[in-house]
Amino acid sequence: MAMTLAEKIVAHAAGREHVAAGEIVTCAVDLAMIHDSGGPRRVAPILKRFGVGLWDPSKVVLISDHYVPAGDDETRRIGEVTQQFAAENKLAGFYDSEGICHVVLPERGHLKPGMFVVGGDSHSPTGGAFGAYMFGIGATEMAGVLATGEIWLTVPETIEIEWRSRFGPCVVAKDVMLFLCGQLGMEGGRTQAVHFRGEAIRGLPMQERMTLSNMTAELGGQTGLCDPDETTASFIRAAGAEPGDIARWQSDADATPAERHRFDASALTPQVAAPHSPANAAPVADHGAVKIDVAHIGACTGAKLVDLRMAASVLKGRKVDPGVSLLVAPASRRDQEAAANEGTLQVLVDAGATLLPNACGMCAGYNGTLQENVTCISSIARNFKGRMGTASANIYLGSPYTVAASAVRGRISDPRELLS
Amino acid sequence: MSIYGRAFVYGDGINTDMLAPGIYMKHPIATIATHCLESVDKDFAGTVKPGDVVIAGQGFGIGSSREQAAEALKHLGVAAVLARSYGGIFYRNALNFGLPVLVCSEVDQIGAGDLVSVDAATGAVHNKSRGMMLHATPLPQFLLDMISDGGLVPHLEKRFAAERAAAGV
Numbered sequence: 164m165a166m167t168l169a170e171k172i173v174a175h176a177a178g179r180e181h182v183a184a185g186e187i188v189t190c191a192v193d194l195a196m197i198h199d200s201g202g203p204r205r206v207a208p209i210l211k212r213f214g215v216g217l218w219d220p221s222k223v224v225l226i227s228d229h230y231v232p233a234g235d236d237e238t239r240r241i242g243e244v245t246q247q248f249a250a251e252n253k254l255a256g257f258y259d260s261e262g263i264c265h266v267v268l269p270e271r272g273h274l275k276p277g278m279f280v281v282g283g284d285s286h287s288p289t290g291g292a293f294g295a296y297m298f299g300i301g302a303t304e305m306a307g308v309l310a311t312g313e314i315w316l317t318v319p320e321t322i323e324i325e326w327r328s329r330f331g332p333c334v335v336a337k338d339v340m341l342f343l344c345g346q347l348g349m350e351g352g353r354t355q356a357v358h359f360r361g362e363a364i365r366g367l368p369m370q371e372r373m374t375l376s377n378m379t380a381e382l383g384g385q386t387g388l389c390d391p392d393e394t395t396a397s398f399i400r401a402a403g404a405e406p407g408d409i410a411r412w413q414s415d416a417d418a419t420p421a422e423r424h425r426f427d428a429s430a431l432t433p434q435v436a437a438p439h440s441p442a443n444a445a446p447v448a449d450h451g452a453v454k455i456d457v458a459h460i461g462a463c464t465g466a467k468l469v470d471l472r473m474a475a476s477v478l479k480g481r482k483v484d485p486g487v488s489l490l491v492a493p494a495s496r497r498d499q500e501a502a503a504n505e506g507t508l509q510v511l512v513d514a515g516a517t518l519l520p521n522a523c524g525m526c527a528g529y530n531g532t533l534q535e536n537v538t539c540i541s542s543i544a545r546n547f548k549g550r551m552g553t554a555s556a557n558i559y560l561g562s563p564y565t566v567a568a569s570a571v572r573g574r575i576s577d578p579r580e581l582l583s
Numbered sequence: 584m585s586i587y588g589r590a591f592v593y594g595d596g597i598n599t600d601m602l603a604p605g606i607y608m609k610h611p612i613a614t615i616a617t618h619c620l621e622s623v624d625k626d627f628a629g630t631v632k633p634g635d636v637v638i639a640g641q642g643f644g645i646g647s648s649r650e651q652a653a654e655a656l657k658h659l660g661v662a663a664v665l666a667r668s669y670g671g672i673f674y675r676n677a678l679n680f681g682l683p684v685l686v687c688s689e690v691d692q693i694g695a696g697d698l699v700s701v702d703a704a705t706g707a708v709h710n711k712s713r714g715m716m717l718h719a720t721p722l723p724q725f726l727l728d729m730i731s732d733g734g735l736v737p738h739l740e741k742r743f744a745a746e747r748a749a750a751g752v
Contacts, residue, residue: 200649
């Protein structure tokens with residue numbers, strides 16, 4: 164019987180020949196990713212209550228990214244608890260202040276097609292870009308996984324989203340996801356498996372596919388899959404790992420998704436989401452000349468090497484408007500080093516950018532916050548009221564191209580006007 | 584399980600930043616809970632009583648995986664949530680904390696302050712203030728078992744204790 168990629172991975176994890184959408188199965192977890200906020204400080208006391216250790220430390224990766232660098236006694240204590248947990252368990256990986264978990268995990272070769280992976284963070288669908296079924300769970304559920312190595316799952320339906328043709332200049336994965344949030348709403352994914360397909364998606368580099376999968380969280384999908392291909396395999400090999408059997412982890416040609424949406428990539432334009440929801444997305448021109456105080460390029464979804472390059476292509480030879488603070492928090496230390504080596508970082512700094520640590524930082528309002536009443540445009544994933552720590556702030560969302568163009572102009576701007 | 588209390592009624596899109604604002608996340612749940620829903624109803628945390636029920640529209644709990652969003656409601660004594668739909672991670676988190684979250688398409692038949700009883704096993708919802716019987720989608724038995732154990736942690740504690748007993752440890 165024909166199966167979608169999501170069904171194939173779930174069936175394999177459940178030890179079954181076949182699964183059908185809607186049935187509840189118990190799956191064996193191939194990898195669990197935890198971070199310093201929802202990780203050790205919350206799971207360790209629960210494991211103690213259970214009286215058991217980790218089911219398999221070689222299948223657990225721990226990444227400190229939310230409370231780094233420590234800003235006060237409480238965050239320092241969280242850092243110590245996290246480091247102690249890593250010291251006590253022989254984990255598959257522990258990365259402290261190396262960058263944001265969703266970027267660091269594949270960068271260090273922990274993901275490959277066909278894996279069934281849980282992450283203790285809502286942007287865990289990012290792993291779907293590699294053809295892995297990866298999704299987010301809370302800390303208590305994570306403690307259950309760490310103790311047992313398994314988790315129940317309602318077998319997802321597949322929602323196929325096809326982008327034919329090719330994207331135009333300055334139109335990138337962030338625009339795709341803001342557009343989809345606007346079209347389908349934040350519950351369009353119905354906690355099912357979203358599957359991105361089509362010529363335009365095949366043409367995207369891995370870090371752009373990661374942005375699609377990442378923001379499947381905002382679209383309400385449980386995971387966001389991309390078809391594994393040679394682009395996937397090359398990325399994994401460059402990360403020092405083996406991609407495994409790419410051909411095995413493909414949807415059957417005659418598998419039928421529950422829903423299918425088709426869009427023309429060449430017709431998409433740069434998108435901006437107005438406060439206080441990614442679903443308030445519209446073409447950049449529809450937002451008028453909103454004046455901005457802060458332009459922010461950061462987060463797992465918006466400050467990877469490809470994102471920094473987008474911003475630099477706009478900012479090269481230009482200066483940020485004197486009324487705007489441009490803040491850039493590269494998503495990982497490695498991406499920052501690569502950006503420094505190729506000159507991208509210098510372009511950003513020369514334009515007037517202030518560099519922030521390789522961490523979640525302002526995106527979750529955990530570490531550093533916006534000032535009261537400011538208007539900000541950011542490349543992060545969600546702009547809920549209070550998201551960046553200040554309820555009075557107005558946060559707009561856009562691609563790194565659009566954020567950079569807005570920083571130069573001092574108001575929300577279409578990057579194509581600067582790069583044409 | 585018997586659930587009976589006053590209704591606190593909210594609209595669509597109650598997200599995790601409203602339920603557990605990020606700026607308080609480094610604090611214990613008792614602190615986070617005092618800020619629960621403050622950006623939509625500053626009186627909620629101060630007036631909600633054990634047994635009360637939260638009623639909402641589409642997408643209750645969308646956003647972050649932070650389970651403090653569910654834990655804060657549980658900490659304040661909320662006995663159940665009825666909503667048209669839920670954020671996927673929040674939904675699992677709430678069940679894991681032993682908080683019954685039921686899908687109900689008839690939430691517009693419940694007003695703020697109405698006295699409501701809910702049977703999570705049958706999905707029967709009784710709006711006693713209006714004398715109306717409503718229906719919610721009941722929870723499957725294995726989730727009811729987990730909730731009646733008090734959530735995932737006590738449920739697994741029981742399982743590990745049974746495994747140890749069976750192994751004669």
